Amino acid sequence: MFYRGIPGKNCGTIIIKAEELGNCRESVLLQFCGNKLDKKDFFGKSDPFLIFYRSNEDGTYTICHKTEVVKNTLDPVWQAFKIPVRALCNGDYDRAIKIEVYDWDRDGGHDYIGEFKTSYRELSKGQSQFNVWEVRSVTKLSSQQVTLLSCVIMCNPSQPTSLHYMNPYQLNAYAMALRAVGEIIQDYDSDKMFPALGFGAKLPPDGRVSHEFALNGNPENPYCSGIEGVLEAYYRSLKSVRLYGPTFFSPVINHVARYASLVKDGSEYFILLIISDGVISDMAQTKESIVNASCLPMSIIIVGVGSAEFDEMIELDGDEVRISSRGRFAERDIVQFVPFRDYVDHRGNHILSMARLAKDVLAEIPDQFLHYMRTRGIKPNLSPPFYSSKPLSALALPAHPLQTQI
Template identity: 35%
Template sequence: MESQLGYKVQLFISCRNLKNVDGIGQGYSDPICFIYQKSGPGAQANWIQIGRTEEIKDNLNPDFQKSFLISYFFEKHQPLRFEVMDGDNKTGKYELIGFAETTLGAIMGAKRQTHQVELTHQQKKGQQGQIIIKGDSVKDSNWEITMKINARGLPSTTSCCICADNNPFFEIYRGSNADSHDQQWFKVYNSIQANGTVNPVYNFFKLTGQQLCNSDRNLPILVKFMNRHGLENIYLGSCVVTLQKLLDSREFQLTHEITNARTGMMVLENIRFVEKPSFIEYLRSGWQINLHVAVDFTASNGESHLPTSLHYLGAMNQYEQAIAAVGSILEPYDNDRSFPVYGFGGIPRFLGSQVVSHCFPLNGNSSNPEVQGAIGISHVYRQNLPHITLSGPTYFSHVLNQVTQTIRVKQHEALYNILLIITDGEIHDMEATKDLVVQCSHLPMSIIIVGVGDEKFKLMKELDSDDALLRDSRGQTAVRDVVQFVKFKKYIQQGPEKLAEKVLKEVPDQLVSFMQAKNIKPNVQSFLQQ
């Protein structure tokens, strides 16, 4: 019988000798790598982006921190494409340095699962550099580690008494196995840079057990201290530890790997080891998932009687496909399968209204906006769409206010809420929306935004704060990431199942992160008694 899940493997990406595509005097390239997987039958298969690394400034030999989990099927051909680009923070555009195509089988079948490929460019001759892809097996765990690492007495790299050139940072690599004589290192963390000191103090950071040591307390961990000097990184010293040693000790001698000279101390100021309950444990203990839906009826969608409209009812349109894909997955997690559904940005004439409303019940019942099941949502959408005049602008804050009020009324019930917003345009009340999203991070709630149509959705990507937690207008930071944005066209060509998978993939971790933030154990009674 064919495996349905395959083996989970983790891909780590590095590049060497990249071609510098920046102009003379502009520094080095700022590389970022985009990863694509071929999906679809035979000649109809398309390259689908499955992720991208972080962007590293001024570096022609990057070791990317971000890695990628992927299912590996020994019996299948799994083509992969890696595009290494030079980023430009000013324009937000990318210039191709080079690309490479290979297969997951070639990576996992390579010696020590390390596959090195020359980058090529269709329009440029000569060497573009090499990409190195390393594969590692994945051992899952439900625990995470929060640490604060500092250093003391690092070597000074300045030639005078002023410490302006001492800009140390550290990198963490996990080993591949317990045998120190046959070791590979996979980069898992890069600290910020501390300026003007040989006794740097750094921020707290958090890694899962799988990230830090592949869930093995005795796996070697390399901590390497570097100094940023102009465009170069100067090696200062390193130490090899294990998670168990980090839990048992607080100070570690740094040495130079070539001269073996002592080069300072790594000081572990704090470490917290937390075992996380799983998403399944919360479901087993009685937690349910409640879906709320909001549909965009702004004029930018196009008049619904026209075939070019995103609301055209001649066939199942993008709004209906998104509702069906997400609703069908979430419906079984709600006992009564009844979901509040709202419209926004239109004039709901079926309610007798003559003015635009930014939050109205799509079923016409303001006291009970709930609709039965995903099919019921589609039904009221089709029934009332002809009686809604498309208008605008696109405001999210009214819907967010309505949904958060409902959640607060039911905050003592064991309900985790998902707000699905389907929209075709950019937000016109961004500041108010960001303020409310930060508030939502304190509630049992996730926000999923599906972008339909051809907009670039730049502001939606800002809300989907994967790289840094969102801040509101008062400078307050969200306690967790609650927004997931997905562009409909990017995934629907792979089928509604792929769209639903991408839309919902972050929900289990977001639910668990909320429970952790509130110190809620997977026991309904303990929650109800709070």
């Protein structure tokens, strides 16, 4: 839109651009540091600061944040700052974010040091090998870098846009997936007592961040009675904890693996159900945990909720390329991934859609179980001891209801 002033006088031009706001109400807490930035001041070093630009639909950029100036250093550590995700990318996680680095000057003629581009999806991976950027300058090549020190995603379950929204009239995405999948696999556990864990939250009373906490609030006895008990613990935890990113998978995988490693005789087999929204901030550690667990009596079912891309989940599934870490390949495929949205029948045929879900959730578990038993020469007992209270398959259910939305 163009608006011009008094006819016959050059009063300048005001350009107004509009863009529809994305349906995204989360915020993110970011902190960056620099390394070996260019020296711009004749006396002293540099006084660097960052300017963040959101890319627009027409290819232009708009300033959305400036950091404070860190005086006289080439290795600055800027203070953490909170910014709405709408301001960074308007809810489009793959939209380019440009970050420029400047040396502050008192007269306002700040010296350009360099720039780099990223995206909110990349930032949300947290501290990883992908979040160290080379700061490119138009004048010369250099080794200057900017590193993301932390990325904390802040979600509010009271907002209707949250996947954890507690709607009084219907189940949210996590609860719906938990009930649907849980009711499928709960019949493989004899006493229907499930240990349920959450991850990605600050816990009361001191705000400690945890990626491996008991949903029922009792770390000494995290067991819940049936899927309804898990759902009840999930809803209670939403009222008592504060959702907090980034999202780490490896702690809960290692948690179940510790118990599975104690079973050598084939008397128990563990199934870990993870319900997630698509982001993994510790991908390298998660791969290593899966590789380590592939020799244990356990399988992992990952159910993706929401509308995000699930590229990392598909990679963990390992159907086409076996998962590897540090040159070691998984002994066997133990991960099955299903996107829950593919099984929601909007025509209301709940029975048919859940039947399809049950088929795909359990598609690989029998072969994974048999492969483990056969490779270890474990044969089924024809007459199990009368005192055995568990069947051959024990179900562990860390449900991951407390993580960030992407």
